[in-house]
Amino acid sequence: MTTPNPETNGPVAAPQERVWDGPAPQSPVSPVFDELTRQRTKEIVAQYPQSRSALLPLLHLVQSVEGHVSQDGIRYCAEALELTTAEVAAVATFYTMYKRTPCGEHLVSVCTNTLCAVLGGDDIYARLKAKLGIGHEETAGEPGSPGSITLEHAECLAACDLAPVVQVNYEFFDNQTVSSAEELVDALQRGEKPHPTRGAALTDFRSVELELAGVFTDLPTTVEGASSAVETMRGARLATDRGWSAPSMPDTPPAFPTLPEKK
């Protein structure tokens, strides 16, 4: 192939004509995506008016199977939605929650945005890094094996009244300190599953990825769990204590406004 000579700007040969010879021979995606996964894929896609909208859920789905988004996973999504692997990879690499390397049994996310950081989030993250001997998005232990932990620093996790917060598999552990976070990680490494401050009983990274894909195998149970922290309800409680309320509504809803005449 001739390349243009930048020194002389000399003549450039026309690119060789390329003929597309159809799709690559059928290469069945790794059997890791079993019949159940394929069935779930169909159900997810059927929820949307256009199939491509199912791409984010499907990436969560393949992550629930493999613990990360592999090349196989990308190919699986591409085939399911009739996209190119480049289109899927472009999406998978854009979003923080799609992990490109295998994750631990648990994903520990420490909020280090300004407010959490100033209340101790930076110290928590520094201590956990040192304790586990790893950095951002690295894993202590054999990925996927019991007690293995992937650590990350996270941006604002929208629980600022409960700062500093840590999430394990996206379940909230509120009002953490360096020592409580250390104890949490110790327990995870021992194979225990401490209960989150708010949320359902702790499972593992892959299980929650299945839920993020929109597949809930036991929603009536997992929907339970601690709901609101004391902080969440402070305003409502204070209003009760002081006898404050919104102005009372009329007994029956007022009549709807009359519509202007159509022009």
Added chain:
Amino acid sequence: MTDMLTPVLTRRWQSPRSWSIDTYEQLEGYQALRTALTAHPDQLIQLVKDSGLRGRGGAGFPTGMKWGFIPQGPDGPGAKPKYLVINADEGEPGTCKDIPTMMADPHSLIEGCIITSFAIRANFCAIYIRGEALHPIRRVRHAVDEAYAKGYLGKDILGSGFDLDIVVHAGAGAYICGEETALLDSLEGRRGQPRLKPPFPATSGLYASPTVVNNVETIASVPAIVQGGSEWFRSMGTEKSPGPKIYSVSGHVERPGQYEAPLGITLRQLLELAGGMKGGIPLKFWTPGGSSTPLFTAEHLDVPLDFEGAAAAGSMLGTTAVQVFNETVSVPWAVMKWTEFYKHESCGKCTPCREGTYWLVQILERMVAGEGTPSDVETMLDICDNILGRSFCALGDGATSPITSAIKYFRQEFLDLCAAQPVAAPEPAGAMA
């Protein structure tokens, strides 16, 4: 004069299992829907216009007007399918109101979605919840399942002939998807990058069809407006910013939490409710509505926190995420942390934001490390000037807010960092002064 706190959105939160449909129905839940279905859809749009409800996601755009932009009618653009998309991608630093709302009272959101969809004639609604908000996703999904089982969703809702399906969609960790057009791209299965406006989502939104994108708190307010009427809603707040609003107070206060008050409350009042500054250490700076709203200081304790009041004092109401910092916190350090956030979350689509946030982080990290120069302050202002108004979306504008406001109020603190730098090595002989 209304009470200091006016729980409307938060009025069910203390009830046991407040998230279940049984509790919700006992507390008058789904009554507003029954009422709404007796109205003409245009009457609902007019009602919300009359109420003065403004978007609670940060921009404060009049909600009824937004709904009114959706083309209707049997021909032309009105003939396309219409969509309602709920922005539940809560991630603006400091903002933490939608997640507790979805956790504690998901049915108010679902009921609001049904009424809104009926008003704009949408038969498909997507609730886009940030992926890290796992338990709220469960709660909302469960609420949707319960609503289907009761006939509030699906075909021929309560015999009205109106059909609606709701899908709960988990995001995947990208702050930019809180921008409405980026959210739509993400919901279409693409990288979450903002679109050029116009066309606006009202005419060309999801799948290039007319779409309303509203925040959780906005839509959760709708059932109460239907039940109470526009006059009742306007009995709280101010003329141009009516209604109650959840103020999320966090940081160096004794009792951080969610306080629902009429729009226009001040920080002085909020601090009183929240037990004052933690340990009595004085206030240094605060954000009225997340990190993208310019900082305020102790001078601004009496600024009314409504859309007009915050703007008149040089900031924005944003999401009423009131982050409070005391005198122990270094302003340049805080600004550096926020700027690192914007750099990480910049989607990379447009140059001013992508490059600007990158270089701002370099400068701020250098300054905080004690290696800055006084000219760095001017350089940062110059970079901010090249980002503000020149970026594709509001992320770039927001990234400049903490920096320009911090320099405005705390310039000396940046300069002091320069003075603190290690003494420079002696200049080589012959160097120009």
